[in-house]
Amino acid sequence: MRIATGGILHETNTFATGTTPLEAFIGPTSRDGDIDREWLQDSRGVGTPTGGFITASDEEGFELVPLLRRYPQPSAMVEQEAYDVLSEMLLERLEKALPVDGVLMDLHGAMVCEQMEDPAGDQLARVRRMVGPTVPIMAVLDLHANITPLMVENADALVGYDTYPHVDTYERGLEAGRLIVSAIEGKIRPVSALEQLPMLIPPPRQCTLRPPMSEIFDYVHEVEERPGIVCVTLSGGFPFADIHDAGASVVVTADGDADLAASTAREIATLLWERRDEFALHLSDVDEAITEAIASGEGPVVLADGSDNPGGGAPCDGTVMLEALIRHDAPRSTVAIIVDPEAVEAAIAAGVGAQVTLDVGAKTDDLHGKTLKLTGHVRLISDGRYTNEGPMSTGARGNMGCTVVFVVGDVEIVLTERRIQPFDTAVLRSVGIEPTRRLLIGLKSAVHFRSCYQDLAVKIHEIDTPGVHHPDVIRYEYKKVRRPMWPLDKDVNYPADS
Template sequence: MRIAIAGLLHETNTFADGLTDYAAFEHKGAFPGLLKDQEILQTLRGVAMCTGGYIAVAEKSGMELAPLIWTFAQPSGTVRHAAYTRLSTELLDKLRRALPVDGVLLDLHGAMVTDQCEDVEGDLLQQVRSLVGPRVPVIANLDLHANITARMAHAATTLIGYDTYPHVDYTERGAEAANLMAAILKGAVNPVVAYRQVDLLIGPPRQCTLQGPMADAFRLVHELERQAGIISITLAGGFPFADIRDAGVAVVVTAHADAALAQRTADKLADYLWSRRHDFRVPLTPVREAIDYALRTKRGPVVLADGSDNPGGGAPCDGTVMLAELVQANVPSAVVAIIVDPEAVAQAHRAGAGHQATLVIGGKTDTRHGSPLTLTGDVRWVGEKDFVNKGPMMTGMRVRMGRAAVFVVNHVEIILTENSFQPFDCEALRCLGIEPRERLLIGLKSAVHFRADYQPIAAKIFDLDTPGIHFPNLFKCPYRRLRRPIYPLDEIPANHGPIRS
């Protein structure tokens, strides 16, 4: 059994400034850059990503893998179409050379957009399908934030989405796809797929599967998955910061040789999500209120989630609104992770560790995340740093901060970095000698992923009401291409069902 594997992952925030180039896919930062051939197996073996799951299943079961390319660019603005076509050409050329293969496993995100194509994964799946023909199974893993289209669902044999946010099931979902591939090739299952879209947008904090309506929805998913004849159910919360027709919630049900069962099950789940739509509204807390809570209770760590500036959703990660409030509040102990600002890092390096300096920090990418702050404080540390994730998410993945600095102003430790990454793993602090359990306040540029590692140690978590292009209430997003009406942006007629085919 010979299976081609490839990965092409990007979550495109179409509201971000600038275009994402090919170089972003080659860049070694939070992710390992553009991997080719055996490099994929060497780098991702044992790493908590879907491809790590493919490798684990293959090595256990004797499945032969033909690795093509794998790349995961840090989420950012619209991808330049030429960058996508260069990557897809490399992938398809390698696939052509690898033929004949018995199946194809694709590690995709599902929310990639170029300046010429709203549905990149649909396009890629169709090209892979036309190359291998109608009989070869093609299974794609998708992020929980995929904006799944009918084209994607129809081009693939099936789609397997993550069941968790924070995404702590990459390896499991990859293994599920690889095991399903083996079952199909042995003739044990005959998958048929039903796809349903729901006219619902959900801000990231309410897509968290640890609590609230999304936890309830996944309980239903797992209950429905236990029905005889159901192979797998994908519920995608969608990525609302992509101004495309098909952004939002979608459901894919895979059943064994029973299209009617797949359809009924997809309808049931779509109806449920629609019935809970009011519960998906996102409650946010003003920064000052969250700081006052920490000062009053004196019990830490109180985590401030600055999700509006989450680099894991394409935001610049140099927003200053939360930082300004922390510096002004004269708190006894706080850390802010991270501010991506190569200029400020260079200033800190010039000043040197142990020296006082005045730095101009953040607010440099655009005008939507606060103004640059001129702050005088102490440079505690400068250097270049890598760390390996030790928490439950993307465990084992090496993250390169690049050049970095710890700058301390009024008891606020500011972690300044050259590279952009979402600081969801406690190692981002610990590798710099900062123990998160010992801080009263921790300001994180993360919407939800941080909860995997921080929720067990946090005294309290607040989703902040800060400005930015990842602002979870969605009413401020200047949508032009999104299908309408859609909840919660529009008044929805009472007779409007959940389903759009």
């Protein structure tokens, strides 16, 4: 049994400044070079969907045929050329790999490119056309997928992450790998139904460690045990991709019973809708949060700067939180990370131990604070490499590029060359910072940091700072999303005919 695997993944923030070029996907590799041959062997034992596909292939004894997989950091609108080049390459490789018994895709579900609102659906549709109607295609999707009819029509099952922070990506890969074998062997006949909700849920409230999402997912898991149900995917959606199909959705896959799939999807969607008022935001004022932490003296207190979260496409060079920490002369404080290659270069030129004045941050746009002129000393210079130690993408390697710890007063700033989301404690430990000994830790992350910091922190504040990932969806000027849409509009009905 041979199963092809691959996917072009991106989470596109259509409100972010600029565009995302092909180079963001392929790095310095040449356009027609032999890109991405190692990703499959590098994924063995790693906490990712492909890691799960590999375990399934070991268990079930099928061969995984690698096509192409690329997944850059979330960012602005993807240039059409980037998607066209990569999708052509993926399809060419699939054509060469034929015949295959199935296709297992690793997709995100919230990618947008200049002339296409649903490149994930497009990939599934083109793969379907190539392999024909009888070869099973299944895909793992992010919990932030904006699931479309095109995706559902062209996949035999969509297996979405059940967690945010995304700590079950390996398990969902394994689940999809086992399901596709059952479908190939004719043991199940998957049929799916999609229920789209008129709801844009702010990402911090999609966190599955807290109600309402924790309780809704408990219910989803009970439903998955019912006879005839193959898989339930509940997607919170990615509200910062302004497309027609943005928003929360439910996909239920049943065994040969389309009516059961549809009624179950409606049931779960209704439960989500009925609890919509519980998705209200509770943000902290940054000055109040800092003052309170200094007064208590007990740490670590985490300040989550979700508005500048690179994991949602923000630039990660915002300075509002940093400026406040310095203004309060906060003791034992750390900000991770500020992406600023110029400041990194200047700090490296000055050298370890040197006193230097740097222009720090807010260079991408004027939506994330002002550039700060800061005098401090260079404590440490690193190659920026680390390996995730927490429960999310466990064992996966990260690379911040050249990285400097720059200290102003008692505030340590992790300045980096590259944009990554600092959700794992390994980011700090890799540059000699022990998070448990800090009073205040400012993180450019909305929710994923909770995978490591939920138990480690004495308190967590989601702070109210400006940015293109500010969780309050009412602040954004939507042009494409279907209306009416909660909470943008009044009098939204669900189901629409109710």
